[in-house]
Amino acid sequence: MSQKKNVKELLAESFKELLLECAFEKITIKMITDRAGVIRPTFYNHFADKYEVLEWICYTDIFEAARILINTDMLVEAVKLLFTKLEVHKDFYTRAVKIEGQNAFEEIFYQHLVELFEESFKIKGKEIKGHNLLTNHNVSQYYAKGLTFLIQQWLLAGLPVEAKEVTKSYYDLMSHSLEEIIEGNSSFN
Template structure:
């Protein structure tokens, strides 16, 4: 198994430290010193790896949630990818329950949307290979942002509603919403 190297190890140490701290305190109460003390590194080390706590949160979203699902999405295994994504969030339930409470300019929601959008752009670029959409206005950026917004909304609503259904069921709900027209969904209301 290939090691990620010293930078990867330090990134992971800082991420683990931050996750543990966020489970116990709100974001605004956590200092860089708290994160580095818990990780067992000196404060300047943090800034060699991340600009601030929000960059660390971006890393966690990208590394822990999105990198593992990328191969599945590239191989058209959307359901499996979403189930893995939602399972990962549920497995670190305490962290994500606190993370979704981070609001403002650098909210968890905006960070997640941005990171998901970047991932989807990568996938579109790998799959597109010179193809254009029949609707010229519907470019790669709009497609990525649309699905990033919908995925993040569904995931955050699920967390805020106390994980009411399983990750597999949530991926089914997302599939249903994305494959059905608005009128189909409205007409099926009981």
């Protein structure tokens, strides 16, 4: 790619800046295109709507690099990267996490995490054997829901702990049963 940013990046950058200035609901396609210096129809050559802009930003900023780590069998590093990227761009993501709707932040993160976890199973060549409730897909959904919830709570609380610490807490949580945590047999007590 040349030194000059491509139009898709300009539109995404424009959206990021606008989200830091005003509520998501108030952002219009015209506002995005005006700030990017392109005409409105150009937006639709790259994105269907502003939710798709949000998804593209999340993917290129976080999940694209995480997928590379997953493909080199580095799941722990991928999760660390996820928390670190959220922390580095906390102003944007603390606003983005408040976006609601069918294609909002929660759904975007959940879907991408399911894909990452399923990819981890594939890389390892593992297939969960057991009853039909515990499949690779269902286990990936389970962990994606939990991690999405933790990320949301962390962002909504204003990132009260550093990415390194929340990553450690996530792995502590995942490595202990609920019974161990309740009984005080974990690092949480």
